[in-house]
Amino acid sequence: MRGITKIYRETGLHANEDVSLSVEEREIHAIIGENGAGKTTLMKVLYGLEPPDDGNIFLRGKEVIIPNPLAANKLGIGMVHQHFTLIPSFTVAENIVLGIEPRTKGVFFDRESAVKEVGRVIEEHNFHINPRTRVSSLTVGQMQQVEIIKMLYRDVDLLILDEPTSVLTEQEIVKLFENLQRLVKAGKTCVLITHKLDEVMQISHRVTVMRKGRVEAVRYTRDVDCRELSRLMVGKSVLFDFEKKEQDTGKTVVELRDVTLLKKGQERPLLDHLSLELHAGEIVGVAGVGGNGLGELEDVITGLRHIQSGAVYHDQKDITNIGPIAMRENGLAYVPADRLFRGSSVQSTIRENMIVTNPRRFLRAGVFDQKKIQVFAEDLAKQFSIDGNPDIPMGMLSGGNIQKVILARELANKTDFIVFSEPTWGLDVAGSEFIYKKILEIRDAGSAVMLISSNLDEILGLADRLVVLYRGKMVANLRNRGVSKETIGEYMLGLKDDFPKKKADAS
Helix, strand or coil: CEEEEEEECCCCEEEEEEECCCCCCCCEEEEECCCCCCHHHHHHHHCCCCCCCEEEEEECCEEECCCCHHHHHHCCEEEECCCCCCCCCCEHHHHHHCCCCCEECCCEECHHHHHHHHHHHHHHCCCCCCCCCEHHHCCHHHHHHHHHHHHHHCCCCEEEEECCCCCCCHHHHHHHHHHHHHHHHCCCEEEEECCCHHHHHHHCCEEEEEECCEEEEEEEHHHCCHHHHHHHHHCCCCCCCCCCCCCCCCCEEEEEEEEEECCCCCCCCCEEEEEEEEECCEEEEEECCCCCCHHHHHHHHCCCCCCCEEEEEECCEECCCCCHHHHHHCCEEEECCCCCCCCCCCCCEHHHHHHCCCHHHHEECCEECHHHHHHHHHHHHHHCCCCCCCCCEHHHCCHHHHHHHHHHHHHHCCCCEEEEECCCCCCCHHHHHHHHHHHHHHHHCCCEEEEECCCHHHHHHHCCEEEEEECCEEEEEEECCCCCHHHHHHHHCCCCCCCHHHHHHHC
16 A cells, blocks of 8 residues: 545545555554554555545555455455444354355355355364354354454455454454464465554564554564554553552442343353442452353343342442433443443434433423533543544544543443443553543542453453453452462363352352
């Protein structure tokens, strides 16, 4: 790619400005940079999702025009997006062949041929997934495999992955990296857009650093370290260790007592006799492999799902199954992992998103006080360094700024209990540091904090106490003092269990 420039006319944003990028065959090439640095936009240009305003693209020395993803696929270029594009009710095979389905007599979908052809690709590339399985029953890591297989089915040679590890567990990340290394050995080339510098050091051969729409540096990974890459990304060194002051925990703010959550038609509970206390001035980190109850715990503790037995208490008041609105009235704040659909309305303005959880405070005689809303929005934007006119749609912001809007909104209301789920998912180093500081400020101010995260470094760096779920049960509840990632991993895989009697009694 030579001299690529991309300008969004409606906002005047120069997403890419005279960017040149060279990727060699059979390498894993990482592209890093802060949110808004232009990484994903550059790859969307390469994949035909965005037309460049200037510049040229060359493939094996020959100039090519890429008007759309179908043309990119025909040229051997595939992209796995940060947000998967799978249809949950379809099988693995049906998702993979979608758009280029094998047909009998040129008319009817040949399902058996699809299963056979997809099975061949799965076996050829040493993946382990059943093409007849419905996507709705897969883990996040397996869904990502399906997206990769979809591109391999289209016979791509260059595979672009946008933030591929954002919602994966440590074990799923290991599996992904093994798959990528195997693909490269088989002759494929990978471009990896990521914010996780330790992963860059672990998996990539070269790294391109972008800042403010331009290429800041290109380095062989072996010649740099995380701090140097961080400095190149943001123009300064940022913290990799969290300074957390020791403090005594206070009263029990939220308590789950013997909570059980069932799913119709499934014998094993999603949450199985789970008991947990969260105290004032404490961060409780919750870890576990996908499918073992983390999402269900998040839904229960935020009022989004009703439990079948047990109870939930706030300040010793029974708030079981009262629903999300009443939960908020009882002091809950919530920063969800799914910030695009659960955490915000992307079509609504930034200003509207800022007031959505407590609109009544801005009413005067039944009418919204626009002046009060404007002052409120401008004040939050200043406090949380949010870039963007409050009147533009939320969806036009970068991921980091969307997260800041949600965080600002949640902390604007009085709260003694806040749930963070994957709080730095898809954020750059500087954005992550900002979120970490806010989490520690909330804890130091005396709120109870639940931190649900697939990033063990994040949990070990921030949490005062560590809870691990396996098959819907708590298998560890540890003070965070000298606990290693390896130990947490053993609990996550069910190799260790600190509550065997409870497990036996429950069964």
